[in-house]
Amino acid sequence: MKIYNTMTGRKDDFVPLATGRVGMYACGVTVYDYCHIGHARSAIVFDVISRYFRYKGFQTTFVRNFTDIDDKIIRRAGETGVTWDAVARKYIDEYYRDMDALGIARADIEPKATEHISEMIDVVQTLIAKGHAYAVQEGENESVYFAVDTFGDYGKLSKKDLHDLQAGARVCVDERKKSPMDFALWKASKEGEPWWESPWGKGRPGWHIECTAMAMRHIGETIDIHGGGADLVFPHHENEIAQSEACTGKPFAKYWVHNGFITIDKEKMSKSLGNFFTIREILGVYDAEVVRLFVLSSHYRSPIEFSRDQLHDAESSIDRYYSTVARMDDVIALALEAKSAKMQPAAAAALENMLDRFRPQFEEAMDDDFNTAIAVGHIFELIREINRFVDTKPGGPEAAALLRKAKESLRTVGGTLNLFGRTPQQWNVALLCAKKIPLTEDGIQAKLKERRTARENKDWAAADAVRNELDVAGIVLEDKKDGTTWRVKIV
């Protein structure tokens, strides 16, 4: 298994610290606003990575944190006239509402910064004792900064040179700091700000220290995988490395995994540019599975351009998938009553051959730095082969068994990608909802019954009238030997 490691700049063989176990930590969100589709990408990517480790049989501990104390949260509290912790609570709730709707599994441990204050203080004290950090008086309290020049490896993750950074520093020079690149481990609390008691008086944690404290507490001093969005490489992860490794003298993480951005008109989607869509805006128009396939159709490190066309493509692909499942179900359902059990040997052999290769190919794709785009490609190759087989009009228990085997493989692989877990019927009902089609399943069935009577009487005009009526509403009918089924039209 190979994983691209930001630290080494290449794909490295994955060797866990402890055989058969993986500890991974992904940076979550700062809870001061609704999540946008960029947060969704990161969540989807690390959800699937953790699923794949489990698929491979690793005993996996996945930690994803909430930053629930921070300048932006305090500012938002001031703007809206509520307390900072009320802001954090609200947006944690909203986070879960969005991520649950997106179908993202909960991480094994979802720690909050404010619940690990004492662990952070311990790390900061150790850093001061080892001469890597210094306290500075600020009003009645003290702030603590990490002295970047005491950590020789500073810049090793982001490949930055300390001198270049200082030369081109855009950060304001802060008189209190010994060096402009030093960063806050602990911030003295100003009047009206939230605070915790500490050896440096009243204060609150800096941004980076929480991840060090929580990763060590919940996984260990060295973790297998540390991940997050590519924008966290510098300064966040660089600073985490400095403070963690200076504290323990051990490597902080073995593999650094960073997902690429979602872009709008080729530009990074971000709060500051204002060019973002929230998860709930998108889920008001597209089904969650569509968003997940859209994200997984590209490699996780590539930038992906967000657009209506892209989501539409993903929607069509999923519809193709479920249409094929429906065809398989028809063959399986008719197997018992099939008078002539038959199967073309060549067609069956072709499908069996592809089925034998399917799981190994999936693993080969995912083992190569989680290449979900290729994995999805293999799924659709199998779908095509299944359709070829079904086109030969197979029947009987042997054909049914072969298709059941295909369904089982697809279910396992799909489950690992968190895709294709529903029935065709559930998919179409979900589409009624996503596309806001004002019809219920029962209502559609009533129309189908009406049309069946017309067709039995060979009243083609009346039958076509029903078809047209439903077509206008966005429903397509498919006449088959044993009845008519409906689908939501993808336009």
Next chain:
RNA sequence: GGCGACGUACCCAAGUGGCAAGGGGGAGGUCUGCAAAACCUUUAUUCAGCGGUUCGAAUCCGCUCGUCGCCUCCA
């Protein structure tokens, strides 16, 4: 200014030394009461451009052009 990434068909997207995956769309066909779905054929002699290395390059090297990211909070 420093560091880094990317440029593959009408659109999206894999492929990083040996015949250019997959999805969407377009065109033609089979099937069908009419449709839809599905399948078949077709849609890149070519991978931003120019050189170089090689028996062989989308893939490696160099240059040019273009786009984007990080260097400040960011997934």
